Amino acid sequence: xxxxxxxxxxxxxxxxxxxxxxxxxxxxxxxxxxxxxxxxxxxxxxxxxxxxxxxxxxxxxxxxxxxxxxxxxxxxxxxxxxxxxxxxxxxxxxxxxxxxxxxxxxxxxxxxxxxxxxxxxxxxxxxxxxxxxxxxxxxxxxxxxxxxxxxxxxxxxxxxxxxxxxxxxxxxxxxxxxxxxxxxxxxxxxxxxxxxxxxxxxxxxxxxxxxxxxxxxxxxxxxxxxxxxxxxxxxxxxxxxxxxxxxxxxxxxxxxxxxxxxxxxxxxxxxxxxxxxxxxxxxxxxxxxxxxxxxxxxxxxxxxxxxxxxxxxxxxxxxxxxxxxxxxxxxxxxxxxxxxxxxxxxxxxxxxxxxxxxxxxxxxxxxxxxxxxxxxxxxxxx
Numbered sequence: 542x543x544x545x546x547x548x549x550x551x552x553x554x555x556x557x558x559x560x561x562x563x564x565x566x567x568x569x570x571x572x573x574x575x576x577x578x579x580x581x582x583x584x585x586x587x588x589x590x591x592x593x594x595x596x597x598x599x600x601x602x603x604x605x606x607x608x609x610x611x612x613x614x615x616x617x618x619x620x621x622x623x624x625x626x627x628x629x630x631x632x633x634x635x636x637x638x639x640x641x642x643x644x645x646x647x648x649x650x651x652x653x654x655x656x657x658x659x660x661x662x663x664x665x666x667x668x669x670x671x672x673x674x675x676x677x678x679x680x681x682x683x684x685x686x687x688x689x690x691x692x693x694x695x696x697x698x699x700x701x702x703x704x705x706x707x708x709x710x711x712x713x714x715x716x717x718x719x720x721x722x723x724x725x726x727x728x729x730x731x732x733x734x735x736x737x738x739x740x741x742x743x744x745x746x747x748x749x750x751x752x753x754x755x756x757x758x759x760x761x762x763x764x765x766x767x768x769x770x771x772x773x774x775x776x777x778x779x780x781x782x783x784x785x786x787x788x789x790x791x792x793x794x795x796x797x798x799x800x801x802x803x804x805x806x807x808x809x810x811x812x813x814x815x816x817x818x819x820x821x822x823x824x825x826x827x828x829x830x831x832x833x834x835x836x837x838x839x840x841x842x843x844x845x846x847x848x849x850x851x852x853x854x855x856x857x858x859x860x861x862x863x864x865x866x867x868x869x870x871x872x873x874x875x876x877x878x879x880x881x882x883x884x885x886x887x888x889x890x891x892x893x894x895x896x897x898x899x900x901x902x903x904x905x906x907x908x909x910x911x912x913x914x915x916x917x918x919x920x921x922x923x
Contacts, residue, residue: 548726553675554668555722557682559619559660562718564686565693566626567653569711572694573634573704575644576678587639594643595650596882600656606662607868609655615662616724622656627715631708639674657878658871663727665859665870674853677800684794717763743861747869749917750858753813757850758913760820760843760907762884764789768827768840771897777833785833789840796848809853813915821908828898843904850911851877857918 565776578588602622605635636642641912664679690711697707768785769777777784804812820843858873892900 549667549671550773552670552727555616555724555727556619556660556664556679557739558718558722559623559656560664560679560683561686562623563626563653563656563660563850564683565690566623566686566711566715568690569694569707570630570633570649572691572698573626575889576704577633577699579635579637581639581642583639591639591643591646592740593597593652595646596878598647599649599654599657599878600875601647602651602656603658603871603878604654606655606871609805610659610662614724615659615666616727619656619660619663620719620722620724622652623719624657625652626656627712630711631705634704634708655760658874660861661855661874662870663724663858667727667912668856669859671805674801674804676856677797677804677849680852681794681797681800684790684797688790688794693785697765723828727839743869746917747861747872748860749914750854750861750869751873751876753911753914753917754851754854754873755880756907756911757816757847757880759878759880759884759887760904760911761847762881763888763901763904763907764824764840764843765896766885767888767892767901768836771827771901772833772836774897775831775833775836775922777836781833785827785836785840789844790838792841792844792846796845797852800849800852809918809920810855810915812853814847814912816846816848816850817908817911817913817915819843819908820911821905822846824901824904824908828901831898846908853918857920860920 574588574592581588606618612618613621626649629645629652630646633642633649636645641723659693660678660679664676668675694707695711697710702710765786767788769782772785773782800812807815823839823842823844823846825839826842827836830836830839854873854877858869862869888900888903891903894900
């Protein structure tokens with residue numbers, strides 16, 4: 542029993558390290574976007590097209606992830622994708638042209654897409670082996686990685702560190718983490734039984750989970766890109782407007798570390814419905830307050846509500862596909878990622894017609910939809 546518990550703790554540490562590294566590497570790239578815009582002497586249009594290449598690469602990687610998982614297993618695939626991501630980071634950071642940046646981001650995004658699906662598949666397998674929820678904590682480590690990655694990027698830029706030197710530092714950290722977090726023995730799929738359903742026989746459930754993931758990440762994307770501008774519209778200056786998104790990320794990360802215990806106590810369905818209610822309530826607080834403080838408070842409520850929805854959805858997606866191939870996970874992750882991409886422009890286009898405060902009422906609609914559809918999270922009897 543002690544040996545089994547020790548193996549479980551080792552698996553949790555390893556997968557946590559992968560999630561942290563994924564967030565840290567992504568954030569290290571994000572920190573350089575404003576600098577690249579100036580260095581490449583480009584405008585938002587061409588830069589936006591280059592950034593779209595990363596999204597296209599991520600979708601490609603998510604599509605390939607089930608095939609890679611079948612070949613080497615989810616844990617080994619996640620470990621290798623993390624290595625490749627760290628190796629590729631220097632290419633977009635040191636790009637000398639917009640087309641070069643686009644090509645570099647296509648490859649970087651593909652590695653991220655593979656890692657995203659496979660590390661969540663491995664995380665679900667670890668959770669299954671432990672017999673208790675741990676998915677939210679894994680995603681909490683991703684959030685911590687994002688925060689520290691951005692801070693590291695800001696520090697590197699402030700110190701005038703060359704882009705390749707920053708990329709080298711991230712690569713060194715990746716080497717240490719991956720050496721200390723090997724994939725051996727993690728996420729071994731259960732032996733097939735006659736009672737285990739095939740993922741293909743649950744296409745309706747996969748569709749429902751994917752739809753909920755789309756809505757949840759739509760809300761996350763909308764808040765990420767527009768909360769600061771809403772705060773600025775209510776009088777915040779350029780230094781304090783970003784505090785609205787800071788409030789979101791703080792409660793979002795903290796909520797994930799508390800989420801596993803809350804999920805054990807309340808269940809997936811209640812957590813999903815609560816997430817939708819808090820998202821809708823939070824944006825109403827921000828819009829109706831017409832003050833920067835009210836927007837920040839509302840964003841904190843939204844972050845708390847949405848913190849555990851995606852981890853719960855990924856757990857449910859893994860349960861649909863007990864073979865560990867990651868097919869359902871890839872579908873739910875890919876559709877959810879599309880929601881993250883669609884959310885900000887959808888709010889922007891609507892804001893052109895009715896103003897940003899009214900446009901952000903789309904978050905209320907999304908929250909209601911999330912609450913109404915949370916029944917799909919109810920575990921199905923095999």
